[in-house]
Amino acid sequence: MNKVEARRRILQGSLSAPVILTVSSASVAATTSFTKCIANGVGNQPDKKINIQPTTDTWFRCPVTVYAIYQGDGTKNLYGNFYLDGSTYKNVTDGSILPLHEFRVGASSTWYRLVYFGTDGSPMGAGWERQSGGYAITLSCGGSFAVCQ
Amino acid sequence: MESRLTARANIRLVALGDEAVVFHPSSWSSHVLNAAAAAVLEFILERPRTRQEIAALLQELLNAAEQPSLQKHVESVIGDLCIIDLIHEV
Numbered sequence A: 001m002n003k004v005e006a007r008r009r010i011l012q013g014s015l016s017a018p019v020i021l022t023v024s025s026a027s028v029a030a031t032t033s034f035t036k037c038i039a040n041g042v043g044n045q046p047d048k049k050i051n052i053q054p055t056t057d058t059w060f061r062c063p064v065t066v067y068a069i070y071q072g073d074g075t076k077n078l079y080g081n082f083y084l085d086g087s088t089y090k091n092v093t094d095g096s097i098l099p100l101h102e103f104r105v106g107a108s109s110t111w112y113r114l115v116y117f118g119t120d121g122s123p124m125g126a127g128w129e130r131q132s133g134g135y136a137i138t139l140s141c142g143g144s145f146a147v148c149q
Numbered sequence B: 001m002e003s004r005l006t007a008r009a010n011i012r013l014v015a016l017g018d019e020a021v022v023f024h025p026s027s028w029s030s031h032v033l034n035a036a037a038a039a040v041l042e043f044i045l046e047r048p049r050t051r052q053e054i055a056a057l058l059q060e061l062l063n064a065a066e067q068p069s070l071q072k073h074v075e076s077v078i079g080d081l082c083i084i085d086l087i088h089e090v
Helices: A003-011 A026-044 B035-046 B051-061 B064-083
Strands: A020-023 A061-071 A078-085 A088-091 A103-117 A123-127 B005-007 B012-016 B019-024 B029-033 B087-089
Touching: A003 B035, A003 B051, A020 B064, A078 A103, B005 B035, B005 B064, B012 B035, B019 B035, B029 B035, B035 B051, B035 B064, B051 B064, B064 B087
Parallel strands: none
Antiparallel strands: A020 B029, A061 A078, A061 A103, A078 A088, A103 A123, B005 B087, B012 B019, B019 B029
């Protein structure tokens, strides 16, 4: 007689009616809540060309270091504001790559990019303006997790 | 041929004394089964079972007070286990 059969023999004639309870899963509840939060914001996405500098709105953002890039050796001819993507400087306005061979990196400041999320809560990218995939969410929506590094 | 009830693949059952907690990885849901329900699921996990076999098991396990409602309990526990997708009929 195996262990299961032995246990059944002990339990013979002693059990009450079968009952099954479903336990609420915290992760499922969190995912559902997050999905609902994103759905609420779908009709209220930020406009294109949104101001990327710190503002008083509540969109979920990541800080990005932006450098003032000057032509030549001095700091007289400001070429534009760029951020470092790997080893490439990209223009904050249109994402174009810095074409200059001789430039000077000036002062840096912190700007912010909106973070875009899929409906499953995973980050899909970040951008200065509206993206083709994912949705921008508010800080209150994304307050339960940390994405920015 | 009489249909049989078989358990879904990959469900995780953890015995807690005579009771059990079951986790369903597809629905990401967890369920607490009292001793009788756990015995039925365990019975089906061993191999596919007919309704008659499940009825015989519950007849053996349930106390005297539950015996008059035996058939109702059989249908109820099978129905519940099917609804939460722990078992299905083949």
